[in-house]
Amino acid sequence: MKILLANDDGYRATGLRCLKDALTGVAPLTVVAPDRNRSGASNSLTLDMPLRVQHTGDDVYYVINGTPTDCVHLAITGLFEHEFDMAVSGINHGANLGDDVLYSGTVAAAIEGRYLGLPTIAVSLVCEHDSGRHFETAGRVARELVERVLAEPLHHSMILNVNVPDVPYEELAGMQATRLGCRHRAERAVKQQDPRGRTIYWIGPAGPEQDAGPGTDFHAIANRYVSVTPLQIDLTRHASVPGIEDWLRGGG
Numbered sequence: 657m658k659i660l661l662a663n664d665d666g667y668r669a670t671g672l673r674c675l676k677d678a679l680t681g682v683a684p685l686t687v688v689a690p691d692r693n694r695s696g697a698s699n700s701l702t703l704d705m706p707l708r709v710q711h712t713g714d715d716v717y718y719v720i721n722g723t724p725t726d727c728v729h730l731a732i733t734g735l736f737e738h739e740f741d742m743a744v745s746g747i748n749h750g751a752n753l754g755d756d757v758l759y760s761g762t763v764a765a766a767i768e769g770r771y772l773g774l775p776t777i778a779v780s781l782v783c784e785h786d787s788g789r790h791f792e793t794a795g796r797v798a799r800e801l802v803e804r805v806l807a808e809p810l811h812h813s814m815i816l817n818v819n820v821p822d823v824p825y826e827e828l829a830g831m832q833a834t835r836l837g838c839r840h841r842a843e844r845a846v847k848q849q850d851p852r853g854r855t856i857y858w859i860g861p862a863g864p865e866q867d868a869g870p871g872t873d874f875h876a877i878a879n880r881y882v883s884v885t886p887l888q889i890d891l892t893r894h895a896s897v898p899g900i901e902d903w904l905r906g907g908g
Contacts, residue, residue, distance in 0.1 A: 657683040659802070660740040660769065662727045663748065664694045664761025667718035671747030671781060671791050678795030679744065682802055686740070687716040688731040690724060695750075697723040697761040699768065709735065724765035732772045743769030744802060746779030746818075747794045753782070753819055753873045754837040756862070757887065763817055770815045770889060775805055778815065782877050783822040793828065794820040797882050815887040819873055821880045831882040837872030839863040 659679060663672045667689035679685055691710070700723045707730060708720040717735070719727050728743060745765035752760045766778035779801075781794040797820050810816075817836075821828060840863035850856050868874035876883035 657742075657806070658738060658740045659683045659685050660728065660731050660743040660774070661685055661687045661689075662724055662731070662743065662745050662765040662769075663689050664697060664724040664745075664765065665749050666690050666692045666694070667712070667716060669693075669749065670789075671749050671794070674791040674795040675744065675747045675779065675798055678792070678799045679802060682799060682806075683741070685715060686731070686736070688727045688735065689716075689718055690722050690727060691718045691720045694723050694761050695748075696759050697725070697764065698759050699725050699764040701729065702726050724761035725768045728765045728768040729772070732769070732774070740774060742802065742805070743774045743776045744779065744798065745769075745776070746781075747791055747798065747820075748778075748780035749783065749789075750780065751782040751819055751877070752778065752780040752817060753877065753883070754865070754867070755839050757817060757836065763815075763887070766815050766817070767887075767889060770813070773812075775809060775812075776815050777801055777805065777818060779818045779820065781820050781822055787822045788824075790822050790824055793823065793825045796825050797828075797831075801884070810886075813888055813890075815889070817873075817883075817885040817887050819877055819883040819885075821877055821882070823880060827880060828882060829880040831884055832876040834873040834876050834883045834885045835871055836885055836887075837865060837869075837874040838867040840866045 748762040757763045763778045766776040769776040779798045843860035846858040873883035
């Protein structure tokens with residue numbers, strides 16, 4: 657039994673270190689992560705240049721020019737002689753709720769592990785700039801879920817997206833199985849000038865919660881529950897296939 661750990665905040669991130677500490681003793685662990693913060697990288701792969709890997713000791717490797725997806729892909733398909741039995745991504749510094757999963761490098765790393773045949777979990781701590789940052793809480797939750805998956809494997813197509821409230825473990829209300837909520841549209845890009853007078857833009861903040869009622873990941877977090885959302889890779893809107901078929905025929 658071997659577990660691969662990855663993240664999108666970089667190999668030096670506090671969350672990754674806490675995840676490694678929390679899972680120590682469950683199984684042999686190997687960390688493969690980007691050399692810097694790659695938040696928002698989504699499922700991007702580096703195809704136009706070679707990837708360079710550095711080994712820092714104690715089964716920790718960092719990919720100098722890689723994305724989270726690169727890290728998982730490389731670890732499973734060629735970096736090591738041995739195979740892995742599970743991939744865990746995180747602990748992300750910040751939420752991956754609702755629409756966030758489309759952009760998240762943390763979730764993308766888990767998706768890549770699933771593409772390549774492993775059971776996977778993505779773990780995020782829902783913290784703000786002024787919150788407590790209880791990474792040890794998320795680490796303890798991650799260990800509980802990893803041990804549960806190993807004892808009772810889930811369907812081979814499933815990815816677990818886990819969001820943990822930023823509170824002491826004893827203050828958690830429990831765990832809830834949830835669906836993804838959604839946000840309002842993102843706020844406007846921020847236009848500025850650099851020191852040379854050239855126009856630059858910053859991507860605006862994510863929109864506020866829109867679909868955040870009972871049953872959603874947003875609602876669970878707001879009530880201090882750990883949100884556990886089962887994700888799938890298939891993005892097909894199956895119920896709409898017959899309607900699109902009719903639409904195509906009518907458009908001929």
